[in-house]
Amino acid sequence: MEAKFVEILDSTLRDGEQTxxxxxxxxxxxxxxxxxxxxxNVDRIEVGSARVxxxxxxxxxxxxxxxxxxxxSDRVEVLGFVDGCKSADWIADCGCQTMNLLAKGSLKHCRxxxxxxxxxxxxxxxxxxxxxxxxxxxxxxxxEDWSNGMKDSPEYVYxxxxxxxxxxxRRFMLPDTLGIMNPLQVIEYxxxxxxxxxxxxxxxxAHNDYDLAVSNSLAAVLSGARGLHVTxxxxxxxxxxxxxxxVQVILKDQxxxxxxxxxxxxxxxxxxxxxxxxxxxxxxxxxIGDNVFTQVAGVHADGDSKNRLYQNDLVPERFxxxxxxxxxxxSGKANIAKNLEELGLVLTPExxxxxxxxxxxxxxxxxxxxxEDLPYIVNDxxxxxAPEDRVKLVSYVVSxxxxxxxxxxxxxxxxxxxxxxxATGDGQYDAFVxxxxxxxxxxxxxxxxxxxxxxxxxxxxxxxxxxxQTVITWNDNGRLLRTRGLDAxxxxxxxxxxxxxxxxxxxxxx
Numbered sequence: 001m002e003a004k005f006v007e008i009l010d011s012t013l014r015d016g017e018q019t020x021x022x023x024x025x026x027x028x029x030x031x032x033x034x035x036x037x038x039x040x041n042v043d044r045i046e047v048g049s050a051r052v053x054x055x056x057x058x059x060x061x062x063x064x065x066x067x068x069x070x071x072x073s074d075r076v077e078v079l080g081f082v083d084g085c086k087s088a089d090w091i092a093d094c095g096c097q098t099m100n101l102l103a104k105g106s107l108k109h110c111r112x113x114x115x116x117x118x119x120x121x122x123x124x125x126x127x128x129x130x131x132x133x134x135x136x137x138x139x140x141x142x143x144e145d146w147s148n149g150m151k152d153s154p155e156y157v158y159x160x161x162x163x164x165x166x167x168x169x170r171r172f173m174l175p176d177t178l179g180i181m182n183p184l185q186v187i188e189y190x191x192x193x194x195x196x197x198x199x200x201x202x203x204x205x206a207h208n209d210y211d212l213a214v215s216n217s218l219a220a221v222l223s224g225a226r227g228l229h230v231t232x233x234x235x236x237x238x239x240x241x242x243x244x245x246x247v248q249v250i251l252k253d254q255x256x257x258x259x260x261x262x263x264x265x266x267x268x269x270x271x272x273x274x275x276x277x278x279x280x281x282x283x284x285x286x287x288i289g290d291n292v293f294t295q296v297a298g299v300h301a302d303g304d305s306k307n308r309l310y311q312n313d314l315v316p317e318r319f320x321x322x323x324x325x326x327x328x329x330x331s332g333k334a335n336i337a338k339n340l341e342e343l344g345l346v347l348t349p350e351x352x353x354x355x356x357x358x359x360x361x362x363x364x365x366x367x368x369x370x371x372e373d374l375p376y377i378v379n380d381x382x383x384x385x386a387p388e389d390r391v392k393l394v395s396y397v398v399s400x401x402x403x404x405x406x407x408x409x410x411x412x413x414x415x416x417x418x419x420x421x422x423a424t425g426d427g428q429y430d431a432f433v434x435x436x437x438x439x440x441x442x443x444x445x446x447x448x449x450x451x452x453x454x455x456x457x458x459x460x461x462x463x464x465x466x467x468x469q470t471v472i473t474w475n476d477n478g479r480l481l482r483t484r485g486l487d488a489x490x491x492x493x494x495x496x497x498x499x500x501x502x503x504x505x506x507x508x509x510x
Contacts, residue, residue, distance in 0.1 A: 005258045006251055007227035009044040009203065010036050010244060012273060013059075014079055016235035017048075019279060026059035028276045032232075033063045035272060037072050039265045042244075043227075046100060049079040050087040057094060064095035073097050077140065080132070082124045088132040098138045100173065101128060105143025105160070107153035118156055122163045129167050140171040142205070147176040150189040161197060171201045171227065176216060179209030179239060183219035190223035203227035206242045208234060213242035218250060221257060232273040233281055233288070245270060245287040253313050264320040287314070293323045336374075345378060390415050390506035393499055398428040398491060408432040412439065415506065419443050429494045436498070449476040449501065456490055470494045474501050481505070 013029050016022070024032070029047065036042045048060045060078055067076045073095075080087030080099040091099050103125050104110040110121050129139050141164065143149065149157045161172070174193070176186075186204070193202060204220035206213035206229070217228050228251075234243035245266045251257040270288040274281050283291040293316035316323050336356050340347060347355065358377055394411040405424040408431035412419055421438045425431030437448040453473035470493040474481045481504055485496030 003256050003258050004221070006221055006225075007043045007203070008244070008248075008259055008261060009046060009077070009227055009229045010042045010231065011046040011205075011229050011241065012036070012231045012233075012235055012244075013063075014046040014048055015205075015229075015237065015241055016231040016233075016273075016277075018237045019235045019240065019277065022235065022277045022279060024059070024276055026055060026062055029059040030062045030066060032269070032273060032276065033076070034066060035265070035269050036232075037067070037075060038070070039262065040269055041260045041262050042075075043260055044075050044077055044098075046077045046079060046229075050081065050090040050099075051083075057090070060091075060094040060096060068095060074138075079142075080128075082121070082128050084124075084128060085131045088128065088135050088137055091132075092135045092137060097136070098140065099132050100140045100142055101125070101132075101169075102142045102144055103160070105146035105157060105175070105177075106149035107156040108148065109145045110156065118159055122160060125160075125164060126167060129164075129169060133168060139169050140173055140203075141169045142173045142175060144175060145177045146174045147181045147185070147189070148178065150192070151180075151185075154192070158196065161193075161200075165197060165200060171203055172197075173203040173205055173227075173229070174220075174225075175205035175229075176207055177205075179207030179213065181206075181216055182210070182212055183215045186216045186219040187223045190220055190225060194224045201226050203229060205229040207236065208239040208241060211239070213240070214246045214250060217242045217247050218255065221251065221255065233270055233277070233279065233285075235273070235277060235279060243285075249287055249314065263318055267319050267321055287319060293321055340374065345374070347378070351378075389499075389503050391499055391502040393495065394418060396432065396495075398432060400428060406431050408435050410435045410439075412436070414439075414444065428491045432491070432495060433498065436502075447477070449474040449481070449505065452480070454494070456493070468493050470497050472497045472501070476501075476505055 013024065013032060017024055033045055033047055036045050047063050048056045064073065064076055067073045074097060076096055077098040077100050078091045078094070078096045080091055080101050082101065082103055087101075088099060104114060104121060107118065110116060110118055114121060116124075125141070129141075132139050143157065143160065146157065164172075174190075181189075190202070190204070194200075202220075202225050204217060204225045204227070206216045206220075213234070217230075221228065228247060229241065230244040230247050231241040232244050234240040234246075244261075248259060248261045248263065248266065251259060252263075267288055270281060281288055281290070283289045286292060292314075336352060336359060340352070355374075355378055362377075392413040394413055396408060396410040398406065398408045400406040406426070406428045407422065407424045408428065409422040410420065410432060419439045421435040421442075423431050423434035423438060425434050433448075433451065440446050440448040451472060452475045455471045457469050457471075468487065468490050470485045470490065472483055472485075472494065474483070481501050483497040483500040483504070485493035485498075485500070487493040487496060
């Protein structure tokens with residue numbers, strides 16, 4: 001059987017922005033839109049709603065200008081309303097060529113929200129569609145609350161469709177607006193729609209209130225939907241929409257459907273949206289979570305070495321990532337062997353056993369152990385003479401005062417030579433790092449690693465606020481390093497993590 005092609009519309013910049021607390025700046029919307037179209041190769045993007053605000057007009061205009069220059073204008077869409085000429089004029093003035101018109105897909109919404117008869121609403125829709133088309137705007141139609149419409153008033157849905165199918169509307173978009181459906185209902189309702197309107201292009205727009213958005217989206221494809229609506233990271237009203245990453249991999253792996261999505265960019269767009277939205281990705285979120293390619297149990301790491309016994313088609317390299325092996329009380333010798341191998345450390349079986357025991361002991365205390373901690377643990381356990389630190393903090397002063405930027409004065413020793421510098425920053429630690437960057441650039445002629453992620457927590461399971469734990473991820477010319485510092489003072493903990501990283505870098509250069 002020929003593989004089915006499924007069109008993907010991403011609504012992160014419209015429905016995704018309706019997530020509580022999320023508001024994208026115009027330049028953020030532009031950067032996300034460019035990534036979605038150019039890097040991820042999404043078929044269509046819905047980038048805003050007409051007549052919302054001046055900021056929305058600026059963002060939509062910027063995106064449409066970019067799309068026009070890139071020859072992608074037909075892939076940018078804006079939500080419009082049944083308001084005669086107002087939405088169509090707003091959309092046209094922004095340079096957009098496609099309006100996704102929001103109509104009422106249930107009798108209850110038509111009567112109680114609009115206070116109109118079906119005939120009056122249909123007349124208003126036809127008027128808006130006709131005007132938009134005269135302005136050169138292509139129209140797709142949302143049937144808002146379609147799921148309740150099919151459940152409670154299917155005759156109203158059919159009346160609407162009968163009157164609108166011949167008006168030049170390109171796509172009819174069927175939303176489960178309140179997220180009430182299950183896959184069996186999706187199949188039933190879609191088959192009824194396609195039986196009556198077999199040549200019509202239907203999209204499905206899922207919401208996740210019952211955690212069924214992905215399942216319902218797949219049921220829609222199985223039943224004849226030609227397009228699916230998704231958002232990056234599943235952003236959206238209430239419980240969100242169907243996540244782009246999950247929908248993509250299940251379509252490809254479970255149903256062998258075709259899309260235009262470039263999977264190796266899914267991780268990149270997810271973290272950009274995470275940063276701009278302020279909504280964190282859960283560590284166990286499939287495909288894009290921090291933990292999904294990390295083996296914790298030692299038996300799994302052992303199986304990975306024996307013909308990939310604990311791996312499936314979701315290999316991390318497919319998404320531009322790599323598999324990791326966690327260090328903790330359940331990791332066992334196989335996980336530790338994998339990490340030692342990556343670091344180029346060779347131990348005897350007895351030495352490896354003792355290191356395993358120490359890591360298990362730390363795990364019992366709920367301490368985080370990273371791969372970068374491993375050489376220090378090895379040195380400590382095996383009672384080797386600890387290698388002389390190549391980078392040492394001789395002295396430092398950090399300060400903050402009302403009305404002034406925080407500052408830092410530092411003296412460090414690098415490979416036997418001392419250097420001094422001072423700087424101001426957005427915080428005490430930022431000033432400290434800027435001082436280090438200055439030293440590395442001026443005196444050593446080298447690029448300082450880029451700080452990629454910074455997390456401060458009370459040690460897991462702790463019942464006191466006496467200590468804070470700082471875990472920092474660095475990018476050293478493409479190599480990721482994650483180091484940890486523990487101290488009563490947050491800045492001091494961050495400084496400890498920083499000097500761990502610098503010594504790892506210097507050791508690799510020796």
